[in-house]
Amino acid sequence: MFITIIFMMDYSQAQSSKNEDHTNFIINADFETGNLSGWNHWKTRSAVITEDAFSGKYAVKIGPERGFCIQETKVKSNSLYRISAYVKTTSGAEEVQLVVSDFGGPEKSVSSAKTEYTRVSLDFQTAYSTDKLLISLTHPSGNGFGFADQIELQYLGEAPEPTIQEFVKIPERILKEEDGVAQLPNDKMKWFLDDKFGMFIHWGVYAAMDEGAEWVRHQEAWGHEYYQRRARNPQKGFTASKFDANEWAALAKKAGMKYMALTTRHHDGYALFDSKHPFSWTSQKDLGRDFIKEYTDAVRASGLHVGMYYSPMSWRYPGYYDVTGKDVKPNVWGYKTAAWHKEDARDMKEEVYEQVTTLFTNYGKIDYMFWDGGWLGQSINPELEKRFWDPGYFQNPNNEWPIDKKYITKDDATGKALGIMGLVRKYQPDLIVNERFSWVGDVHAEEGVSATTGDIRFEHYGEKCVSLQKGGWGYRPNREIFSFEEVAVYLSNCVVRNINLLLNVAPDREGVIPQNQQEVLLKTGNWLSKVGNAVYGTRGGPWQPLFGEYGFTFKENKIYCHIYEGYRDLNTNTFTTQSLGSKKVSKVTNLMDGKELKWSKNKDKSITISDVDYTLNSATTILEITLTESVFK
Template sequence: MNTHGKMFTTLIALMLLGGSVGVADEKTDAAAGQHSEIGIAQAGGAKSGRLVPAGGRWFPKAGLGLFVHYGLASVGGHQDLSWAMMKDCPWNKGNSGVMTPNDYYAMAKRFKAEHFDPERWLKAAKDAGFAYAVMTTRHHEGFALWPSKYGDFNTSNYMNGRDLVKEYVEACRATGMKVGFYYSSPDWYFSRKYRSWGYGTKGTPESPHLDMNHQPIAKLPAKPADCDQQMADYVNGQLHELLTNYGPIDYLWFDGGIRGALSTDDIRKLQPNIIINDRQHGDDGDVITRYYEAGHLPDKRPPYPLWEHCFSMVGAWGYTSPPRVRPRSMLTARLARVRCWGGNVLANFGPQPDGDMPPEYYTFMKTMQSWMSWAGPAVIDVDPGPYPQQCSVPVTTRDGTWYAFVLPETKEAQIKLTGVKTPSQVTMLRTGRKLTAAIHGDHVIIDVPADAREKGTVEVIAIQW
């Protein structure tokens, strides 16, 4: 392993322990820096009074989605997808895993996906309670996972025309997963000659732009007058392919924006029932994601009917070697916090270079399946609960039953209910153990004894009247 590989491995290990995502610490605002670089819509806030579109009524019930980042960086195993080409990012001050764009793009010749088997890893996720999937069809790096007629950097040029997107869509349908496409409107390969590969460079002697070998250059080449229009035509051509070649698509997950991209109305003419996130179209998107990425969880209930928290379960967004997976408690605790306020969690994993998921993924999904076998009724097809107004811990509701979550970090588990009568029955879902509820002044208090809890497990308490 080279020095950069060792540094990157160390960084990922620290990130997994410290709760960070990407080549960045969640405690630093990496998401904001990345959003600025790729032009994510920065409108003041999505319309809170909007209605859920008819085609999106499945989304609030779903609860949990599988995010899949797959691209050229998996070949190296020590690089963050796309961002590995960008030098001196503020969230990666040591430039761990960074490589020149020329070296990065050369990995396309070694990207084979010889064991790409989405049905296998989607079935494991479906069995573990995941309801939808979102896979990168093209990340900022610019390599498209289908044989696009637009551009010259896709599977038609490097994989004999193999269509990984088609295989993924067929696998979603075979496993009963809703189909989501991730698509980056910005394409760094398209703009590779006209951009600096140093983050935030100013083109001054103190802050020179960097070329594709990370060498300083005095001035960036001038873009052709019609470059932006060419970019828009190229992006819209690829979007048209994605929206017309694969049957009904449930969810379009943009990441970044450009001028001239298809509008939401244009997209719905091609896919009437699709839902769209907010990262290209801002307030015109259906699903609000841009405020709730990585370490950013809301501190109050968001005012949007559809919102989603995405973060990575594997440290970086794509595959890294050796593979790791964060503990189940991290995902289940975030799921509890997000579902109690009506959102979904989109949890990311990255396939190996050959296209299969690492063994650690399947082991994790088995543990998640075990938790969902008893906790599923508290997070799937539920309504948001009255937290914190009437319940001191995160809570969801369904058909008059409240599902209260006791997180592992809760030292003394005591649930305080306000403005309710005494429950007729209080039950721990994992064990079936009955708990007592007592009135103390204006509150109902439910004690969850320490010996009733399992270490590292998000416990769920069903409260009935």
């Protein structure tokens, strides 16, 4: 199979200029150094140099299973480009992808599954405010390998000027159904779409491990006994001696956050609640405390929406890497295929069902669940994931990994055993969940520090999760963090696209959120106390955003213009909107100081706003346009 996804655009202006070879912007574009120099991005793994090349002596080989080879490089801003590579795979059932991102537009990719070297290419446009590009060569899954060679980057010319936009047409949301469960309707999604800003909290025994964050056990390839011993050390281990959930909730409120999501269990399998499964490892057993009970009580009392994070995968089980007992996946612990792994994987699944049922029944109403880690063996195989987990409404009675009847909940009407989403709808019918547990999800999770780009998300609601700490989601001592200005841009970039921002904090082993993280949150809350009308309860629009320059939100008869440092006319102290059509403006205000601003109407039905003070918050200036009628009648 051969799949090609290419972004099409108008190249009339570009074709009038001579194409320039910018391949020299890429370090080691042909891999002829014989090593991965230039490609040592933090995401790069499962990539090695091979002599099976398209031309020259060397190429890169990626795999098996999920692997990356990634490089960030320079490009010209406001420009049209074409990138190409020669790629192949060892099996026509797999693929290798050429991906570009972080250039100010939505991520774009082209892929091939051919077993002979084939040239693939794609075209993209860099934003006016960015001069970087992230190039990824990816082998998404499978036991074979992907190969890539001869990366080429061509400059096609300057990008055309943006055209004046009319109001967007907002499509009707069509609810998707998968495995017998439909997405929640808009009325049950409203609170989430209105709240916009939440606190993510990664906290567990890994907070006591200075060598790394939440992936430290995997990163260091530690065995469970050693990891557990470190966690239980009464002096240097995970003590939670200063944990106060009320303080966390109070901080979230001061930061302008409207909901919270705490890691009830991460990939190391340590649960912050009282699990009754015999193989469980919990805070109740180690410290005599149910932290999730303390947390949910505090969040609910504060008036914030209660969210949780739960990872079904667990490194404590070798069977996680070999659920069939016949095909062990690559792993840092050196596990080899063994028949007993299938039963071990069944135990892992059984623990998940017990713990998920416990979370749904013991802690009152839960508003949001961030699933994470529904894949198996840290590879991607949707068909196997569905067979294994039974993520839909009902379990398959012939499932190869049946759970004990004591951990089964039956449907009242049919007597059938409920699957994961069946448990959700029975015990928490209004619970919003993401897509990371082999079900389509009510919201789509966008993870990582890359800027949010692209158009407004109408079809599938989204949430961006970013860690305030640079490098890792769990606590690491003396780590740099993002500034308030950077957080403001993250949040604004999200809301103009109908996306929430879930901003992560990392408490230490005693349960204290570091002071520098608290300070940024308080600055953010102070800013939101002035500009919150442009965030809470809004929707993205009525015009599409332009990355790095501006975006818009609206509600009722208000349009909010979010203007960034990259806006091309910033030095004029003016801002020009898109076409207002027949809509009439009554006034324009700078939300930071409440000052009413002058404006004039243009022939193209836009307006130009004068005397804008961009120094009040240089990162994100927000102007409020008040119309004489609703934005959308």
